[in-house]
Amino acid sequence: xxxxxxxxxxxxxxxxxxxxxxxxxxxxxxxxxxxxxxxxxxxxxxxxxxxxxxxxxxxxxxxxxxxxxxxxxxxxxxxxxxxxxxxxxxxxxxxxxxxxxxxxxxxxxxxxxxxxxxxxxxxxxxxxxxxxxxxxxxxxxxxxxxxxxxxxxxxxxxxxxxxxxxxxxxxxxxxxxxxxxxxxxxxxxxxxxxxxxxxxxxxxxxxxxxxxxxxxxxxxxxxxxxxxxxxxxxxxxxxxxxx
Amino acid sequence: xxxxxxxxxxxxxxxxxxxxxxxxxxxxxxxxxxxxxxxxxxxxxxxxxxxxxxxxxxxxxxxxxxxxxxxxxxxxxxxxxxxxxxxxxxxxxxxxxxxxxxxxxxxxxxxxxxxxxxxxxxxxxxxxxxxxxxxxxxxxxxxxxxxxxxxxxxxxxxxxxxxxxxxxxxxxxxxxxxxxxxxxxxxxxxxxxxxxxxxxxxxxxxxxxxxxxxxxxxxxxxxxxxxxxxxxxxxxxxxxxxx
DNA sequence: CGTTATGTTGATAGCCGTCAACATACGTGG
DNA sequence: CCACGTATGTTGACGGCTATCAACATAACG
Numbered sequence: 001x002x003x004x005x006x007x008x009x010x011x012x013x014x015x016x017x018x019x020x021x022x023x024x025x026x027x028x029x030x031x032x033x034x035x036x037x038x039x040x041x042x043x044x045x046x047x048x049x050x051x052x053x054x055x056x057x058x059x060x061x062x063x064x065x066x067x068x069x070x071x072x073x074x075x076x077x078x079x080x081x082x083x084x085x086x087x088x089x090x091x092x093x094x095x096x097x098x099x100x101x102x103x104x105x106x107x108x109x110x111x112x113x114x115x116x117x118x119x120x121x122x123x124x125x126x127x128x129x130x131x132x133x134x135x136x137x138x139x140x141x142x143x144x145x146x147x148x149x150x151x152x153x154x155x156x157x158x159x160x161x162x163x164x165x166x167x168x169x170x171x172x173x174x175x176x177x178x179x180x181x182x183x184x185x186x187x188x189x190x191x192x193x194x195x196x197x198x199x200x201x202x203x204x205x206x207x208x209x210x211x212x213x214x215x216x217x218x219x220x221x222x223x224x225x226x227x228x229x230x231x232x233x234x235x236x237x238x239x240x241x242x243x
Numbered sequence: 244x245x246x247x248x249x250x251x252x253x254x255x256x257x258x259x260x261x262x263x264x265x266x267x268x269x270x271x272x273x274x275x276x277x278x279x280x281x282x283x284x285x286x287x288x289x290x291x292x293x294x295x296x297x298x299x300x301x302x303x304x305x306x307x308x309x310x311x312x313x314x315x316x317x318x319x320x321x322x323x324x325x326x327x328x329x330x331x332x333x334x335x336x337x338x339x340x341x342x343x344x345x346x347x348x349x350x351x352x353x354x355x356x357x358x359x360x361x362x363x364x365x366x367x368x369x370x371x372x373x374x375x376x377x378x379x380x381x382x383x384x385x386x387x388x389x390x391x392x393x394x395x396x397x398x399x400x401x402x403x404x405x406x407x408x409x410x411x412x413x414x415x416x417x418x419x420x421x422x423x424x425x426x427x428x429x430x431x432x433x434x435x436x437x438x439x440x441x442x443x444x445x446x447x448x449x450x451x452x453x454x455x456x457x458x459x460x461x462x463x464x465x466x467x468x469x470x471x472x473x474x475x476x477x478x479x480x481x482x483x484x485x486x
Numbered sequence: 487c488g489t490t491a492t493g494t495t496g497a498t499a500g501c502c503g504t505c506a507a508c509a510t511a512c513g514t515g516g
Numbered sequence: 517c518c519a520c521g522t523a524t525g526t527t528g529a530c531g532g533c534t535a536t537c538a539a540c541a542t543a544a545c546g
Contacts, residue, residue: 012253022285043332073393075486081396083389096379128371135378136339138385145388146326150316152395153324153445157502194525204503209526226511226525243318254518437493447535452494469493469543 013037023063024229027133032123039119043112051092051104051112058100060114061093067110068172068191071102071198082200084141085192087171090197091137093117095124108191122213152202155242160201163212163240165221167228168192173230187230215240256280260356265332266306270376275366282362282415286355294335294347294355301343303357310353311434314345315442326391327384328435330414334380336360340366351434352387397447398485403444404454404473405484408464408472411435418471458483 011208014020014033025033042065045051051069052058064086071084084100086092092112094101099223124131151163172188190197194212198205220237222230231237255455257263257276268276281404288294289413294312295301307329326345329335335355337344358366367374395404415431433440437455441448458464463480465473 059445062524071389073389075301075393077485079397081393083392086363094382096375096382102389125371128368131374131378136380137379138381139337139339142381142385142388145385145392146314146316146345148392149388149395150318150324151327152392154318154322204528205525206504209503210502213526242320436491448493449495449533449536453534456494 008163014174017065019065019089022135023113024091024130024137025063027129028127032127032130035123036115036120037116039123040113043114045106045110045112046149047051047108047110049106049110051106051110054099054100054103056100056103058093059098061091061117061120062112062114064088064090064092065111068107069110070105070107070192070196070200072105073102080199081202082196084145085171085200091134095121095134107196121224139176157201157203157207158211158214158240159242160203161197161208161215162220163243164197164201165215165231166234166237166241169229169231169234184233184235185231186234187228190227190229252356260308262306262308262332266356267334267373267380268306268378271370275370275373278366279358279363282358282366283356286357288349288353288355290349290353292349292353293439294349294353295343297343297346299343300341300345301336302341302360304334304360304363305355305357307331307333307335307358308354311350312353313348313350313435313439313443315348316345323442324445325439327388328414328443334377338364338377350439381404384416400444400446400450400454401457401483402485403446404440404451404458404485405463405480407440407444408458408474409480409484412472412474412477427476428474429477431470433470433472 012023014037017023017025020026025036028036043062045067047067054073066088066158069086069090069092070082071086072080072082074080085107086104092104098117124134151160155163169186169188172191175187175189192200194205194208197203198208201208203211212221212223215237216223218240220231220233220240222232224230251304257268257280260266260268263269268279270362271279286305288310290310297316309331312329312333312335313325314329315323315325317323328350329347335347341360367377367426394406398406411433412429414430415434418430418432435443437448440446440453446454455464455466458480459466461483463474463476465475467473
């Protein structure tokens with residue numbers, strides 16, 4: 001088979017990828033994409049499965065194809081804080097370091113596109129645009145972490161929950177809610193349990209639950225079956241989020 | 244003057260720099276260092292001066308030569324959170340983005356070594372090691388931010404203050420405290436006011452003050468003139484810091 | 487020496503955590 | 517299909533930690 005045919009075939013595989021134009025692969029031309037594709041394979045995790053532990057030696061990088069991954073940290077006495085959420089097209093892994101600085105767990109069923117460390121690092125040093133892309137990604141993650149510092153340090157439980165819902169709404173596929181919705185409305189399925197939300201927001205399960213019912217009684221959200229959230233007016237919820 | 248003489252002169256200047264072997268410049272050989280030096284100049288700020296505001300267009304990168312810089316974020320109603328502290332040898336600036344994602348203020352008198360954006364970005368794309376260094380730096384900042392998420396979300400006021408003091412002790416030049424000190428002891432000058440500590444720890448001034456007096460009465464620290472801290476036993480303070 | 491900034495201490499209140507009971511959803515095996 | 521046990525979520529009563537408000541002490545500064 002001639003090289004161009006192989007290349008087309010590979011390109012086709014990645015063309016079908018849901019996150020092709022949002023993940024780091026978007027930095028790559030057809031040839032480089034083919035090189036990346038050769039070392040990639042898919043891996044699935046069920047909701048609740050651990051992907052890696054803190055201080056684990058990590059020999060893989062990966063893109064999230066679907067689902068949500070929780071990144072967390074633990075105190076010696078068991079207190080936990082989720083320090084990052086990775087959605088479809090987000091990158092998983094840490095360059096320049098063989099071990100994980102936090103643990104990762106599948107919040108929902110998750111599909112990853114993973115690359116072994118060594119060959120991926122070769123690609124990184126060969127393809128300057130790829131490293132740029134990853135660097136830019138890391139800066140965005142840093143910005144997001146700092147936004148969350150402001151949230152954890154200075155906002156109330158109600159504001160925390162409101163901002164969390166808005167963040168999820170931006171990152172999760174919107175689902176239809178009937179033709180009578182206002183333009184400012186949005187509807188989605190929560191990918192996290194109340195316990196995960198609590199660990200992300202620095203609150204307890206009970207407080208998260210209470211704030212959700214309060215937002216509900218205030219008419220800022222509607223809730224079906226615990227996990228389906230409708231926000232009739234995004235701007236009103238934003239006003240309640242303190243920023 | 245022959246080129247080699249100029250190069251030696253420039254190398255000499257950087258050789259005298261206090262942070263030469265810790266800042267990003269450590270990635271550079273003599274020739275590249277000379278290129279960086281040509282675009283560098285020093286700039287001083289007095290304690291309390293603003294270096295830049297959030298959303299400002301930033302046309303400079305820089306290294307901290309001496310002093311401490313606070314990076315902060317504001318809510319519309321004025322609540323503030325410090326999201327990062329930059330010490331000697333730390334890098335200031337954000338690649339791939341012309342505007343600041345937080346504001347910066349001199350916590351103490353500060354001396355910066357600054358580089359105009361355009362020529363620095365040229366160096367970045369020319370010198371691969373320099374970009375690697377900056378990337379590695381950013382990953383470390385992300386790790387630090389995530390550590391702080393755990394602190395803000397899940398630790399008590401006492402633990403927060405203890406961990407803050409330990410972090411400062413690691414990053415600030417240790418000062419002598421007499422020959423009778425235990426090996427586990429350390430002594431330093433606090434670079435931040437109680438108000439800054441509060442904004443960094445997500446607490447109020449009063450709570451910070453109370454926790455300091457509590458650590459003092461518990462014998463975990465000694466305080467002179469508000470800003471000079473002696474930690475007789477680092478390991479005991481670590482035990483109080485919850486990790 | 488007065489004025490302002492910085493820090494400490496006390497009294498009180500409120501938000502959120504803790505403990506407990508209950509409700510609902512989910513999954514498995516009879 | 518139902519019974520049962522487990523996981524998840526809600527609600528209530530109560531307490532503690534930290535914020536708020538206030539007064540005072542000390543340091544910094546012109």
